[in-house]
Amino acid sequence: MATNPNLLEIRNLSLNFGGIGALNKVDLNVKRGLLFSLIGPNGAGKTSLVNCISKFYIPKSGKISFNGRDITSIASHDVVRCGISRTFQNIELFKEMTVLDNIKLGRHIHLRSGPISGILYWGKAKKEEKELEELLAREILSFLDLSSYKNRVVGTLSYGLQKRVDLARALACKPELLILDEPVAGMNREETKDMIDHVLQIKKSWGLTVFLIEHDMEIVMNISDWIAVMNFGEKMAEGTAAEVQKNPEVIRIYLGKQCQQ
Ligand SMILES: Nc1ncnc2c1ncn2[C@@H]1O[C@H](COP(=O)(O)OP(=O)(O)O)[C@@H](O)[C@H]1O
Ligand SMILES: [Mg+2]
Known part of the structure; x- marks a missing residue:
């Protein structure tokens, strides 16, 4: 077929x-x-x-x-x-968190059930899953030329960079x-x-x-x-x-x- x-x-x-x-x-x-x-x-x-x-x-x-x-x-x-992953017309990121944490938490929230489960999960993530997320975040960061910003707080970045972080978050959901x-x-x-x-x-x-x-x-x-x-x-x-x-x-x-x- x-x-x-x-x-x-x-x-x-x-x-x-x-x-x-x-x-x-x-x-x-x-x-x-x-x-x-x-x-x-x-x-x-x-x-x-x-x-x-x-x-x-x-x-x-x-x-x-x-x-x-x-x-x-x-x-x-x-x-x-x-x-199916999307970016938003208005940026929807955690402005007080770092780029890396936004990508990792964003991936988790969007792949699981909601923000509460995301926060509960944060403390008890399995090692393997953490490693996978690290790898994914690193790969995506380098792809989008965001590596040097990974520990920066999102709210301090320019508008263009924040949009790129939102794209990275969407990509982290594979x-x-x-x-x-x-x-x-x-x-x-x-x-x-x-x-x-x-x-x-x-x-x-x-x-x-x-x-x-x-x-x-x-x-x-x-x-x-x-x-x-x-x-x-x-x-x-x-x-x-x-x-x-x-x-x-x-x-x-x-x-x-x-x-x-
Ligand atoms: N949440 C909503 N409540 C009521 N009307 C809405 C809502 N979202 C969109 N609309 C209306 O639906 C129409 C299409 O809007 P939208 O999909 O945002 O258009 P576009 O993205 O093409 O600019 C518009 O008339 C808009 O006012
Ligand atoms: Mg529109």
Whole structure:
């Protein structure tokens, strides 16, 4: 039997907030090993869709499958366990802890059941598991050029570095699918380039599948293997960068935006 090329499949996904539709019958396929980008104006429903995958939001209807398994109704921590990790639009790190501890504790919390179990576990971690975590943290730190910051308190680092620590935390869960929600928002040019280079390097070396939500069209068009466009909670186009750029509906949305004062 041929292997399904789709790592993530979303079918007919709808989500409402108090009767107002945020997602309307969205279908998406994310192919294994590719960099998939989801674009669209503010309020289009991109983060809501990712929140449905992460189980922060419960969809009204539809189905989400990962690796051929129906994950529509699994618990949030099981999403991470089955191989889906994400970074957040707003950094969610322990600002008073070191980089290394954030990565290790982050991995534990996201792979287990919740913050309380994470803290209880902290004192009685098994030796082997500790060693594995150390190795993982060291490998990820060197990969993301964070080694020299490993004992720094996260809150004292620049915004760009904190975003990179959040990426390290997501990678420590050893995901097959890495979801990045606006990873370069608020970054300067240099930080943006650093982040994108790191993401591309990880994708290549680790063979990860990347699901990117990004506003910067130049970045999206340059690095994506496949792009889906959302507007008002619906998928309105998809294709390669060349195809999407030629799509009249997409041009209308984006040119329309530029024309607004
Ligand atoms: N927790 C929520 N409660 C109510 N409405 C929400 C919530 N989250 C998102 N929305 C609404 O859903 C729509 C899509 O938002 P969002 O997914 O954040 O868009 P995007 O990420 O594309 O900018 C918006 O109209 C937004 O106001
Ligand atoms: Mg968003």
